[in-house]
Amino acid sequence: MSRFVETLVTSARRNSGEGARGLITGEPAEPQFRSWAQVHDAALRMAGGLGEQLRPGTAVAILAADPGLIGPAVQAVWLGGGSVTMLHQPTSRTDLGHWAEDTLKVLKMIGARLVLLGPPFEQLAGVLEDNGIAYRDLAGLAATDAEPLAGPVEVGEDETALLQLTSGSTADPKAVRITHRNLNANLHAMVTAAELDPQRDVAVSWLPLFHDMGMVGCLTVPMAIGMTTVKITPSDFLAGPLVWPQLISKYRGTVTAAPNFAYAVVGRRLARADDDFDLSSLRFALNGSEPIDPVAARTFTDAGERFGLTPDSMVCAFGMAEATLAVSFAPLRRGLQTDVVDAEGLEKRHVAEPADSEEPHARRFALLGHPLPGLEVDVVDDEGEELADRQVGRLRIRGEAVTPGYLTVDGPQKVQDADGWLDTGDEGYLADGQVVICGRRKDVIIMGGRNIYPVDIERAACEVPGVRPGNAAAVRLEAGSRRERFAVVLESKQAGSEDAEKALRKEVVSRIVDAVGVRPAEVVVLPPGTLPKTPSGKLRRSATADLVPHR
Missing domain, CATH: 3.40.50.12780 (ANL, N-terminal domain)
Incomplete structure (x- = not known):
């Protein structure tokens, strides 16, 4: 066997x-x-x-x-x-x-x-x-x-x-x-x-x-x-999302895992809860499967502290099905750690230069740890040349856990190159050997020579009261003869009210301009539960882009 x-x-x-x-x-x-x-x-x-x-x-x-x-x-x-x-x-x-x-x-x-x-x-x-x-x-x-x-x-x-x-x-x-x-x-x-x-x-x-x-x-x-x-x-x-902490309390759960949005949802409910939870047993709360918003992650750890949760239990991770599951875990017992970098260096020079967290336009990324035993991660440029620490490029993985390939409607498809490397499709860098992901390469919005990552736009949009947390998508629009453009599609209970939608769009545009210095061509407001997602809850950007009116 x-x-x-x-x-x-x-x-x-x-x-x-x-x-x-x-x-x-x-x-x-x-x-x-x-x-x-x-x-x-x-x-x-x-x-x-x-x-x-x-x-x-x-x-x-x-x-x-x-x-x-x-x-x-x-x-x-x-x-x-x-x-x-x-x-x-x-x-x-x-x-x-x-x-x-x-x-x-x-x-x-x-x-x-x-x-x-x-x-x-x-x-x-x-x-x-x-x-x-x-x-x-x-x-x-x-x-x-x-x-x-x-x-x-x-x-x-x-x-x-x-x-x-x-x-x-x-x-x-x-x-x-x-x-x-x-x-x-x-x-x-x-x-x-x-x-x-x-x-x-x-x-x-x-x-x-x-x-x-x-x-x-x-x-x-x-x-x-x-x-x-x-x-x-x-x-x-x-x-009933609070069934999750209820079961951790009942069974003295030590290990759990979820995408970032779920920690945000439960964190907000815990902050208002009167239940007698006991989360003191939880030592390993893995956060992965989607971009990690440090603010959302801290919503969970901050709200959980009064129920005995140790903030250091949060473990940010990088994983993908092509690696079976896990590629890297952040170090245990250190909690959420972030890398704060200069926005201009990241967007124009493709270098992650450390910056003061007080700088208004600094970018903050979760540190995702070192590769797991038996796996390697490197960063290369578009010509395949390996990049140094803190240089931004294409992330690749190699190791025994990496799939030999896909099955597709057109037949088997290999994914590893001659040296065993698999291109993850992610753009990122290594910070003292720890993996940092900036975003999916195919989703990067290029405006005025800057690489703008959708996650920064989406976080800014979700800060606006009335926008459902974790339910905003920034999508590139076909440029044609125009310069590169993007739109934001979001969910809100205010959808359907002309005046409320107008005010919401204005505030979303203002927050995005403050955060990344560019203006969306369009802000589309949808009712809750209508943003296109995969069955596992990830945004379907191509389907989302189809919802933007052509102008």
């Missing part, structure tokens, strides 16, 4: 009987604990129940919401030598016709021979039947009394374990191919960097399992090392 599968089996053997660690699901309504030995036994039964439908190399897609069903199901596929693809889940706002069209493209792209369908998505079985795609009822499979799989099948280190979809509903889906070697390398690197102790640590997570941070970081890693993890669904979190 692969080294990764061996860790799953070893974890199961160590976690049976009294004192066993395992998977807790069903919160907040009907909590259920199953040891990793019980999860493993369920996985063997499910693999046995799949019979000839699960052979080595089979691509199996999963569409379900309940982590209690998903956990043993993904292990069953790995024990049987198959690969797992977590399909993006439709929501109440999803056009099911479009979702079905996009999902069928994904299934064809990955060569899926089987879909495991669980609640609440059973009604989509007809779509699969109409298109000749085999599926199994996941709840029924979990209750099978079939003969268990005798043991893990032999699988090579470079065989596919996980096909991680990189975006939401797009015309051209793409999946990152994660091998058993990749998974094994990155999970052990994260265990080392985060100093995870299966006997001491407890993870608490609401992250979606179709996202790499939820699937790899908050389910696969605990399953592999035998650490207890409490898993609820994103809908549980959205229904």
Whole structure:
């Protein structure tokens, strides 16, 4: 068996009987604990129940919401030598016709021979039947009394374990191919960097399992090392964000992870909360998956202090599916650390020169730490020449956790160059060896010879009262015969009121000009919940740009 599968089996053997660690699901309504030995036994039964439908190399897609069903199901596929693809889940706002069209493209792209369908998505079985795609009822499979799989099948280190979809509903889906070697390398690197102790640590997570941070970081890693993890669904979190600190308090959670926006949302609620939370156990609150706004991050740590939260528990990180999950973690027990740099040097000379934090137009970036064990990060210019410390350029990564390539609708696509480097698509620099990300290269707005990063514009817009925090997008507009232009699209409850929108636009423009010295060509105000995002909550900039009126 692969080294990764061996860790799953070893974890199961160590976690049976009294004192066993395992998977807790069903919160907040009907909590259920199953040891990793019980999860493993369920996985063997499910693999046995799949019979000839699960052979080595089979691509199996999963569409379900309940982590209690998903956990043993993904292990069953790995024990049987198959690969797992977590399909993006439709929501109440999803056009099911479009979702079905996009999902069928994904299934064809990955060569899926089987879909495991669980609640609440059973009604989509007809779509699969109409298109000749085999599926199994996941709840029924979990209750099978079939003969268990005798043991893990032999699988090579470079065989596919996980096909991680990189975006939401797009015309051209793409999946990152994660091998058993990749998974094994990155999970052990994260265990080392985060100093995870299966006997001491407890993870608490609401992250979606179709996202790499939820699937790899908050389910696969605990399953592999035998650490207890409490898993609820994103809908549980959205229904009441304070369920997150409630579960950390209840289970004495030590480890959690989320994107920056979630810390901001919960931070604001904690500041007004009368609940009796106890967050003193939390030692590792990973902040990643999207640009980190230091002000938003401190909203969480400041509000949490009266509930015993240690500010030093915040760990800013750089990760991407192409590296399996994690690339770098900020140093532990130091909390949020930032790098303050001169705006002019950054935008015009592409150098991150340290600046006084009191300077009005200084730029502040979160320090994202050194690369994890087994990974390298460097910065190069457009000609591929390596740049020195604090010179801004293209970030590249290399190491055993880096994917060999994508699956696309046009076939496999390699991503590493001849020397094993992968271009991340990010622009940034190294500060005394720590990774700093300025923004996505394709999103940079160039005006008057300056590189202006959308995140600076978006932060300024979100400072305006009435703008929903974390719900503003700065997008480039097609220049044509004009000079480069950009627009800001934001969400506000004031949408629909002509006078309120006019006042809001005026204040947003003023804040942006004060912050970055340039004026947006347009400010578009949308009602809450309408800004285009991927299923994992990231802004879809190309779709957002389509919402800007052409003038």
